[in-house]
Amino acid sequence: MKHDALKATLPGKIFLSTEDERVYAAVRIGLALAALWSLVMLWPLRVTLLAEEGSVPQAAAAEQSEMCTVLLFHFFPSGDGVTLLMLLAGAAMLLLMAGVLPRMAAFFVFLWQLSLMERAPLAAAGWDMVLRSFSFLVLVSPLGKCWSLLAIIGRRSSVPARVARYGLVLMRLQVLVVYWQTVVLKLANPNPYWWNGEFLPYFLLSEYSRWPGAWVAEYADALALGTWAALLAEAVVPVLLLIRRTRFYGMALGMILHGLITLAAPQIGPFMVVMAATYAAFLTGEDVRRIGQCLTALAARFSARR
Amino acid sequence: MPAAVPQSNRDEPESHPPARGAGVLRDWIILVFASIHALKLLAGVIPEASRPVPVPHELAQAYEALTGSKQRWTMFETIPSYHKWRSRLVITTPDGRTRELGPLLPGFQEWMEPAPVRLYVQNERLFSGDHSPVMREACLRRLDDELRGRGLIAPGERWHLETLEDFTRHLVHIGRDGRLYERRVNRHEPPPAPAGERMEAR
Incomplete structure (x- = not known):
């Protein structure tokens, strides 16, 4: 050929x-x-x-x-x-x-x-x-x-x-698999925590939580909404990331999701850092050109001060 | 009318010299590798346990191992169960008194607070699940060797490892009395002496 x-x-x-x-x-x-x-x-x-x-x-x-x-x-x-x-x-x-x-x-x-x-x-x-x-x-x-x-x-x-761009395509697929497989696993889990919305309350009572306490049980119904919202976000983030026009919304939604997890459970903060790094694979040439310009301007301002 | 400026994120074939020989071969290799890896990744959306047709092929497993591309995203698997999980070493003297040591080697350190995630998951997987009986036994043997090697156990004394597993109670029950967990204490005995080793020596 x-x-x-x-x-x-x-x-x-x-x-x-x-x-x-x-x-x-x-x-x-x-x-x-x-x-x-x-x-x-x-x-x-x-x-x-x-x-x-x-x-x-x-x-x-x-x-x-x-x-x-x-x-x-x-x-x-x-x-x-x-x-x-x-x-x-x-x-x-x-x-x-x-x-x-x-x-x-x-x-x-x-x-x-x-x-x-x-x-x-x-x-x-x-x-x-x-x-x-x-x-x-x-x-x-x-x-x-x-x-x-x-x-x-x-x-x-x-x-x-x-x-x-084969490397970037594979990286984007990898991010998609991370999110989607975890959604499938959660829905297929024999424990009903995700279906009935109880996951977030239990998460806030766990080893990782910053504020474990009996208050969680009082707000269990409201926190159920948080469980479903997290699941929905995990399903939607890769789709938003893969569509060029919505990729920044995907990055923002993903960072809000991981940011809130880190806020509630600082011990698992590295996951947010790592996922943020993977989002770079969804940038385009135009995005990096703008980032490059910003960095150059910052460097110029810094050297002018010195 | 000015010519349309090509968008920066579009392909610009005219900017590349026509590929020959090595370039064509390289692109073929890229295509084959990328196609295989992409298909492997996409298949990974369905977790291994849920696949209608498992792929036990050794070649596929070797590929996953070599490329680090095994897809198992079971984050938060154990979170709903435990409020807290700790372990400790308990040494019992011949007259029934007990003393405790930190369970972490080297140096029988105590658990850090808050427990780093890796430490927590390793110990929880070692002693509460059925993830790795081989590693569990090896870990218990290490503790035994270290206790005896450092002279921390006198003749006639026995030791065991206790896991303190604080299971989160049901939300309804927590709402009633505010108590967050039920504690279960599990006991792990030291492994039997390896064949050939005399019990008196232990």
Whole structure:
């Protein structure tokens, strides 16, 4: 098949059409920041959850692992080794954020996320799985040279390239699956918490809640509306995000949803940070051009003050 | 009349040199990979347990493992059950007195307050669910080794791990008397000694 004919096929139109490479740069920076946030949150628990002298020995984790190995942790089993490994992972995240050796950094970040899930699968939070999936998609996506440290230091005014958008399409699908599968699971759950609206009251009485107390039972009926609204929002957010004209409404609704969850349960705040990073995949070339202009104006104002 | 300016988010094929050889091959690879991954993702909307036809193929499982693309978004699974969940180590002396230790290694640390999510979910999954009997046993064995290795257990003393599971009561009952939870205490005994190890040595 000729190249033009390949691009004219339906998969070709979906995956090989081009997009401004700065959208990928926005995702790369967002993912690196979110992964770094998660790493910082994990730091105090690193020995307890990940080291040989912690709660679960490495051999048991490897036995349970789908890959029969704990990957990077195999080479860094001790507490000091885990500390070193986490510092290396943090450095890779900083490099990825700065766009320095981005492919190598993306590979290490992906390997770190994969290793983390294999070493401590029972301690994995929802945002770990999002980071794992997204770090793979960033790894296989065009990374470009825009919005990188070298571009800033060198003050190169390179024209952003237009690159194939398959990575962005897959990232958007991944976000859709995160929301829709959780909706399906909640509705299919044998416990009727979601159907009868009791989930939110129980959530506010749980370990995670900022204000657990008997007051919740008094407002159970009103809180049922909140349960259904959350479910509806999870179903609708991906649709709004996927439609170009409504994507900002989708981002706003998603952030309100995750923001309210974080307000009520600060312990699971990293999920909001990670999901915010994934929303960058729904930006367009025009959006990133405006963001770039804002950042340039801010930088100019900052340097003028100095 | 000026020519229409192409929108920045549209395809601009004229800006690219025609692809040859490696470019065509690269695009083929992208198309095949992206199509497979997209189909895999879309199938993930239906949770594994609800699929009419499971996909047990080893190749598919290996692909998921290697690409970290297993889709299991069971957030909030255990939240409705527990108001709080904690554990502690209880050492019983031969005359029946007890003393407690923090259950977290290294160093038999106490639970942090508030409990970090990862710590909470790991321990809850280890000891209250049926997620991983292998890891549960390994964890109990680690505790046993550490207690004995540090001399924290004298001869004749026994230990067990207690999980304090505070189940949230029904909203109607909470509304009646304001009490938030019912506590259940579960006991986990140390695993039996590995074959070949003499009991006296333990």
